[in-house]
Every structure is written in C-alpha cells, then in structure tokens.
Amino acid sequence: MKNVKIPEVAVSRLSVYSRFLTQIEKSGVVRISSGEIAAGTGGTPAQVRKDLAYFGEFGTRGVGYNVAELNKEICNILGIGKKWRVILVGAGNLGSALTQYAGFKSRGFDIEAVFDNDLNKVGLRLNDTPVMAINRIYDYVVENKIDIAIIAVPDKHAQDIADLLVTSGIKGILNFAPVTLNIPEDVQVRNVDLAVNLEILSFNIVVNNKE
C-alpha cells in the first residue's frame, strides 16, 4: 500500500463503486471503464481512477477493468470479507430495523447479538438474533472478541454505552444516536445522523428555490 494519506471521501466512494460492481457483475458484464463506473455512481472518470490509484493499479491501459477482479480488490481494501464480529445496542424501532437490514448482511456484516435494557425484550429473538441484557455487554464483547458495535439507543444513554464498549475493547462504533460521542482516538467512530441529512436537504431546497 502506498504511504499517502487517503481522503475519507475516497473510501466512501470505493464503497459505492463496489456496490455498483457487484450489481454489474450479476448482469454478466466482464469489463468496465472508469467512465462507465463514473456514470453508474454519479462521479467523474478521473476521480474513479484517482480513487483506485491510491491503492494500486487494477486496470489495463487501453482496455479498462475486469469487473469481478476490481470488485474483489476493493472489498479487500475496505476490509469486507474479514468476518467482522458485530453487535447492536438498542432494540427499539431503529435497532430492530438495523438488525434485519439486508444491506449489512449482503456486505458481510452480520449482527450476532442485540443488547437492550428492557427486560421484556431480553431472551427474545429479533429475526433470529438473540436479545441480551445491557449488563452482559462487557463480558460478551471480551469473550467473543467483538470488533464493531452499532449504537441505536436514545441520546441520553449513548455516551454511557459508548464508554462501556470502549472499556470492553471494541475497535469501532457506528453511532446512530444524535449526539457527539467522546471516544479515545484509537477507537474508530462513524456517526450516522438521520436528522442532519434531512436538514441539509431542507437547506438545499431553500437555496435552490431562491435562484
């Protein structure tokens, strides 16, 4: 791997390319050019090539890329197929939906346990995934070497849960609670803020209508 700092946006685009390639691959296409990838993912050909160039040379000049091969390379880069061990905290509406979200499973992220503080839910199964009590998180994460936790609890509990997960030795947190978590640098965090996205949309609509 080259020793250049890779922009996070480039990584997110790689993820989109991979999704597109997976779909293209199914339809039987073998070869593809940077221009076609760009057209299918809403980017530019130069950017597609640059993003890939951060990691190596995957194409053939004058020809293009082999769809299956390129997709495999990108999956390697992203760490897909590493068999990540994932848990989810918060069996509310959003948590339940995420537990059953096909988009995670199909990309190799399989949630193996759900934790909740509602004892009525503990012991049940959420679409085959067992629901356990919050106070079992620490032991479970340590014993099963869990890599990633998805936080889908109400705002007020998010930081406490995050602290607990950090103490347990979690490597990454995907946070759906609309709060800024305080997390040590060596633990990776991604915030998915649903309301923020609606507000950006709202802003863009207003600006667009003014022109």
Added chain:
Amino acid sequence: MKNVKIPEVAVSRLSVYSRFLTQIEKSGVVRISSGEIAAGTGGTPAQVRKDLAYFGEFGTRGVGYNVAELNKEICNILGIGKKWRVILVGAGNLGSALTQYAGFKSRGFDIEAVFDNDLNKVGLRLNDTPVMAINRIYDYVVENKIDIAIIAVPDKHAQDIADLLVTSGIKGILNFAPVTLNIPEDVQVRNVDLAVNLEILSFNIVVNNKE
C-alpha cells in the same frame, strides 16, 4: 445572505451545532463561546466562527453568542420551522422505524403519510401515520403540495419511485436505498447509505491496526 458558495460540510456542521445548542438551552445556559460549541460538537473554534460567518454576524466580540438567539438563526438558515410536508415510501422495517423516529419530529419534520405496495398494509396506521397504496403517490403529492419524500424501498424499486416522485413535483428526496438515483438537477437528493458507513468504519479499523 452573502453571495459566497457555502460548503455542504459547513451546512451539516450547522445542523450539529443547532442540535447541541438546543440541548444546552434546555440546561439553562444563556451565553456560549465558539470554543465551547467546538468542544461540544467535536470541531475547532475557528471553524465554528467561519461556518457562522458564511451567514452573518451572530455574536458579540469579547462576549460570545446568545444560545437561544444563535439557535434560532441557525434554524432559520437550515429551513427548520418552515413546516415542510414530508411523506415516506416503503413501510418495511426501515420505513416503519423512520416513521416513528423521534429525531425527525423533534426537529420539525413530521411524516404525514406512508406509501407501500403491500395491500395488506394499506389502510393500517403506522404509529398514527396512515399507510396508502403506491399508486396514490402522484395525486397525494400534487394535491397536498408535498415537499420532501423519504425513500425506504428495496433497491430495485428505488429508481421507479424516484421517477414517480419527480414527476409529481417533489422538491427533495432523502434516499435510503443503496443505489445511485438518476434525478434531474432541480430536485435535491441526499443519500444515506448505511452499509457504506460500516465499510468506512471497517477500513478505518484496518488502517488503524496497521500503524
């Protein structure tokens, strides 16, 4: 408003500031500095000031910002409180969760109708929101002047739904389907790709462990 192009990241940060200020306001704090906002939202003081400066002068030199006032200004900028009319398409797991998501309602985005192609669901209510048949989307959007639609249908149907919404005259689309939608430029789109976020996290964990 100044005639400078505003970075979209700045807008997303404004949204986070606002959320933070709302919370701070509740706890009774009246005045706040850019440094405190930065500390509470994971940014830098200079960036907070710059983000605000795109839109005007909201603070007092030597003093800071009035929490309530600043929050109101930001809400105006973002178009919150404009009484947006919002519908959701796709009453599956994710769609149901989003319909009941408190983070939307508390920020002024109230989903008023849900559409689904499953006739068993049509006529029911999802947490008080009526579920209607997909073929009623066009009329409903036109008659009720719907501004924003949230797409939470399976990938394969997303583009068709998007086309239908565009034809109906929708202004903005928040898309949860993991596909790149083809939409005319005057309609605003935001993609929330849940799997992409997990994949970026996965990438970051791998990179972090190599160092």
Added chain:
DNA sequence: GACTGTGAAGCCATTCACAGCT
C-alpha cells in the same frame, strides 16, 4: 484508437493570526 495511471494545476476548505469590539 481507447483507456489507464499520474504529475501538475486549479480549486476549495480549514487553520492561522490579528484587527476590532465589549
């Protein structure tokens, strides 16, 4: 001729540092 890979240029966002105000 077609398309990749890449240095260089251009553009945009962030950070710095300080003038201006309270």
Added chain:
DNA sequence: AGCTGTGAATGGCTTCACAGTC
C-alpha cells in the same frame, strides 16, 4: 482581558492533460 469576525496562508481534494500501454 476576552472573544468574534475575517483576510491571508496553508493544506487537501479534484480536475486537467498527457505519457504510457494494449
């Protein structure tokens, strides 16, 4: 003295344009 507002400097991402390869 403390904090905002902002031009200038820096840093980073994107686009350009072309050499290299098939």
